[in-house]
Amino acid sequence: MGMFFMANGSRITKLFRSTLFYIGAVALCLPPVFVFVWMILTGLKTGVQNISYPPQFIFSPTLENFRAVFAQYNFFKYLMNSLIVASLATGLSLLLGLPAAYSIAKYRQGRIGVLILVARMTPFVSYLLPWYIIFRYLNLIDTYTALTITHLIITLPMVIWLMISFFESVPAELEDAAMIDGCSSLQSFRIIVLPLVRNGIATSAIISFIFSWNQFLFSLILSGPKTKTVPVAVYNFISYGKIDWAGIGAAATLIVLPVSIFAFFVRKSIVQGLTMGALKD
Amino acid sequence: MRTVPAETTRMKTAASKISSFVDRRQALVYPAPAVIGLFLIVVIPIGYNLYLAFTKWTIGLGDPRFIGIDNFIELFRDDRVLNGLKVMIYFSGLSLTLELVLGLLIALYFHREFKGSEIVQAIYIFPFAATPVAVALIWRIMLNPEIGVLNYLLTSIGLPGSLWISSAATVVPALVMVDVWKWTPMITLIVLAGLKSLPNDPYEAARIDGANTLQIFWYITLPLIRPVLIAALMLRSLDNLKEFDIIYTITQGGPGVASETLYLYSYKVAFGFFKAGYGSALMVVVFLIVLVFNVVMNRMRLSAQDI
Numbered sequence: 225m226g227m228f229f230m231a232n233g234s235r236i237t238k239l240f241r242s243t244l245f246y247i248g249a250v251a252l253c254l255p256p257v258f259v260f261v262w263m264i265l266t267g268l269k270t271g272v273q274n275i276s277y278p279p280q281f282i283f284s285p286t287l288e289n290f291r292a293v294f295a296q297y298n299f300f301k302y303l304m305n306s307l308i309v310a311s312l313a314t315g316l317s318l319l320l321g322l323p324a325a326y327s328i329a330k331y332r333q334g335r336i337g338v339l340i341l342v343a344r345m346t347p348f349v350s351y352l353l354p355w356y357i358i359f360r361y362l363n364l365i366d367t368y369t370a371l372t373i374t375h376l377i378i379t380l381p382m383v384i385w386l387m388i389s390f391f392e393s394v395p396a397e398l399e400d401a402a403m404i405d406g407c408s409s410l411q412s413f414r415i416i417v418l419p420l421v422r423n424g425i426a427t428s429a430i431i432s433f434i435f436s437w438n439q440f441l442f443s444l445i446l447s448g449p450k451t452k453t454v455p456v457a458v459y460n461f462i463s464y465g466k467i468d469w470a471g472i473g474a475a476a477t478l479i480v481l482p483v484s485i486f487a488f489f490v491r492k493s494i495v496q497g498l499t500m501g502a503l504k505d
Numbered sequence: 506m507r508t509v510p511a512e513t514t515r516m517k518t519a520a521s522k523i524s525s526f527v528d529r530r531q532a533l534v535y536p537a538p539a540v541i542g543l544f545l546i547v548v549i550p551i552g553y554n555l556y557l558a559f560t561k562w563t564i565g566l567g568d569p570r571f572i573g574i575d576n577f578i579e580l581f582r583d584d585r586v587l588n589g590l591k592v593m594i595y596f597s598g599l600s601l602t603l604e605l606v607l608g609l610l611i612a613l614y615f616h617r618e619f620k621g622s623e624i625v626q627a628i629y630i631f632p633f634a635a636t637p638v639a640v641a642l643i644w645r646i647m648l649n650p651e652i653g654v655l656n657y658l659l660t661s662i663g664l665p666g667s668l669w670i671s672s673a674a675t676v677v678p679a680l681v682m683v684d685v686w687k688w689t690p691m692i693t694l695i696v697l698a699g700l701k702s703l704p705n706d707p708y709e710a711a712r713i714d715g716a717n718t719l720q721i722f723w724y725i726t727l728p729l730i731r732p733v734l735i736a737a738l739m740l741r742s743l744d745n746l747k748e749f750d751i752i753y754t755i756t757q758g759g760p761g762v763a764s765e766t767l768y769l770y771s772y773k774v775a776f777g778f779f780k781a782g783y784g785s786a787l788m789v790v791v792f793l794i795v796l797v798f799n800v801v802m803n804r805m806r807l808s809a810q811d812i
Contacts, residue, residue, distance in 0.1 A: 248614055249625040255686055256631040262654060263643045274646075278661075279654040324539035331532040336540060343547045345795055347747045349772050350788040353557070353781060354550035357564065377546050384539060409528045438636045440750045445776060455638040459754060462642070469646055476639035487634030488627055491694075 263480065266473025274469040289474035299475060302457040308368055309443075309453060310436035313375035317383040317432050318425065325387030326417065330396075340381040348441050351377055356445055366448025374442040379432040386431065386493065390424030391417070427493045434483045434490075454479045557785035564779040576786035586787070589767030592677065593794075596752075596766060597745050600681040600688075604745075605738055607685065608692025609730075613722070615693065616700045630690040637687065637750035644683045645670070645755045670756050673763035680764055683751050688744075692737045699733030700726075728809075735806040739799050746795050767791055 266274060268285035293299045328336055351374065359370045394417055402412035418425070440455040447456055458475040461468050527534050558576055560569035580586050615626055632640065647655050648669040656666035669679040707725045716724070747768050752758065758765030758773070765773075768791050775784030 242619065245614075245617075245619045249621065252611065252614075252625060253628045256628055259640060259643055259647070259686070260631065262647060263640070266643065266646060275652055277652045277657070279652065279657050320539040320542050323535035327532055327535035333532070333536060336536055339540065339543050339547070342551070343543060344743055345792070345799065346547070346551055347768060347771070347788055347791045347795070348749070349747075349768065349775065350554045350785075350792060351547070351550045353775050353785060353788070354553040356776075357553075357781070358550075360564075373546055376542070380539065380543065380546075408524050409531050410524065434634055438634075438638075440638045440754075441772075455636055455750075458642060459638050462645075472642050472646070476636075476643055479639045480635045483634055483636060484631060487631070491627060491630055491634075 260480075263473055263476050266469060267475075267477045269470055269473070271468070271470045274473070289470040290478070293471055293474045293478065297457065297461075297471065297475070299454075299457065299478065302452050302454045303478070305368075305447070305451050306437055306453040306455075309371045309375060309451070310433045312368060312372040313379045313436040314383075314429050314432040316372065316376060317379040318429060321380055321383035321428075322387060322418070322425070323413070325384045326391045326413065328384070329388045329391035336384075340384060343377060343381050348377075352442060352445055355442075359446060365446060366450050368451055370446045371443060371451055371453070374446060375436045375439055377442075378435055378439065382435060383428045383432050386428040387421070387424055390421040394420050427490050430486050430490045431493065434486055437479075437483055554785050554788060557781050558789045559786075560782040562781045564781050569782065572782070576783050579783060580786065580790065585762060585765065585770055586767065586790075588762050589765055589770040592762075592764060593746065593766040593768070595677050596681060596684075596748070596764070597742070599678065600684040601738060601742060601745055603681065603685050604689045604692050604741060605734065607689050608737065609696055609734065611689065611693045612696035612700055613726075615697055630694065632687045633690040633694075635687070638754050640687065641683060641751045641754035644686075648679055648755070670764075671760065673760050676756055676760065676764045680752055680755060683755065684745070684748065687751065688741060692741060695737040695740070696730065696733055699730055699737075703729050731809040732806050735802055735809060739802045739806070742798055742802070743795065746798065747791065767794075 265281075267289050268287070269280065269283060270286055270288070273280050273283055324336065327333060355370070355374055356365075359365050359367075364370045398416055398420070399412050402416045403409075407415065437453075438455065439453070440459070443453040443456045444459070447453055452460075454475070458472060458479060461472045461475065557569060559571060559573060561572045561575070562569035611629070615622060647653050650656055650666060650668045650671050653669070655669070659666050667679070668675050670676050703726070707729070708721065711721050711725055748766065749768065749772065752764055752766065752769055753772075756764045758769050762770075767787065771784055771787035771791055774780050774787055778784075
């Protein structure tokens with residue numbers, strides 16, 4: 225054995241090492257894949273199949289649940305609600321956040337960061353109670369306005385933090401040149417700076433969209449029959465006494481699939497949105 | 506610098522006045538909308554929340570009545586506050602520890618590039634972006650002690666099943682398992698970014714001195730990565746101490762109050778019993794816990810950086 229090792233030392237070690245890596249890969253992929261697959265399987269089984277024991281791994285799949293989710297539970301409306309709120313929150317976050325992030329990056333306005341940190345540290349329920357009272361007073365419960373404003377609490381700080389690092393990479397000389405050519409500040413921002421950070425804008429837009437789409441707590445209290453978003457809609461599948469597991473499986477698949485695809489494209493930057501630049505100092 | 510164009514000699518239009526104001530006061534004008542926005546949607550509600558903490562008020566009945574610190578005295582007489590604190594410490598202590606240790610180990614694993622590591626990483630981080638309520642519901646199905654797939658798998662390989670979320674003794678570890686599944690990828694990604702930015706020199710020196718892999722990890726990597734680890738812990742704690750979606754979806758704090766964290770209790774007081782004043786006082790306490798934890802951690806991070 226020892227001689228064998230010595231003769232082929234590096235090759236054997238390499239083989240041993242790569243085998244270990246592949247065992248590790250399987251171990252890491254198994255938990256996410258299993259839950260993901262189980263979610264889809266739950267959606268493809270009938271109600272009876274879902275509560276039978278032992279659990280069925282092989283069965284003839286049905287698309288009935290997906291049809292029922294749209295036909296009975298009006299799921300298309302909830303998907304649209306989520307799409308509208310997430311788009312509004314993302315659009316507004318970009319509109320307010322882009323100039324702010326640019327200015328913070330250019331003029332080193334660190335104090336604004338404290339405000340963002342406070343926003344992130346405060347329990348969401350602490351915002352929810354005052355907002356619930358205010359929106360109730362203004363008759364704005366169950367409106368897109370109420371949902372969008374509260375989702376901004378999460379998405380705006382996120383967009384600002386993400387964009388700061390992108391703006392920092394824009395060379396100042398380019399803007400100076402534009403200014404000398406007679407561009408106003410707004411023109412040079414729009415024509416010179418923003419196109420240079422378009423990857424960053426796309427990334428922050430996607431991340432902001434994901435977090436608004438996933439938001440549950442604010443929508444749980446502030447939405448209603450008209451504006452219910454998908455996380456609340458799927459949660460309501462269990463709140464009527466009997467639990468529709470098959471419907472939950474189908475609905476969960478429909479909710480998770482789009483954000484998973486989005487997340488795949490921004491997986492490198494998604495951490496930065498949450499870390500608030502903590503890694504830089 | 507700039508040549509004066511002919512228009513400026515004419516009456517300045519409002520538009521050009523604004524434009525030149527923006528030019529001169531860029532540092533003020535650009536961040537203003539976001540700062541005002543954050544002030545309105547963040548600072549004012551926090552202030553209102555603080556005010557309510559000193560009042561007695563049932564939402565929908567009359568007006569808030571100022572009662573001083575009575576709500577905070579009430580905290581000490583409320584059994585569910587102590588229970589909530591215990592559950593919070595149990596849940597967060599266990600999940601944060603596991604996420605940090607596993608996150609570090611998995612980051613070390615990904616740090617060695619290998620064929621296909623990109624794909625493995627993409628699959629591994631899936632839970633991180635998945636809608637919490639949706640995946641938590643799927644976990645709830647899988648954790649069912651009678652018909653759930655987890656107990657089926659355990660018993661089919663000869664292990665005993667668990668009562669998971671149906672028993673007060675196992676509910677917190679079961680919820681921790683879901684939290685670890687969902688959020689360890691976040692720690693991994695942060696630590697991985699930290700590992701990639703470590704200097705190369707200490708490693709070369711160690712290799713020349715003949716240090717083995719374990720020694721290199723213990724004496725070089727770990728001290729160097731410590732500030733990043735603490736930063737990751739802080740960021741994760743911001744959400745973990747206020748975990749809502751997973752617990753609310755899977756157990757709503759049950760069975761009984763066995764998984765009711767202080768944060769979840771504050772939600773129930775405010776939106777279940779509509780006691781706005783007492784609920785606000787509880788939220789202030791949760792905020793203070795998060796704040797103190799992060800201030801202490803930040804001290805540790807800064808001193809770890811100095812070494």
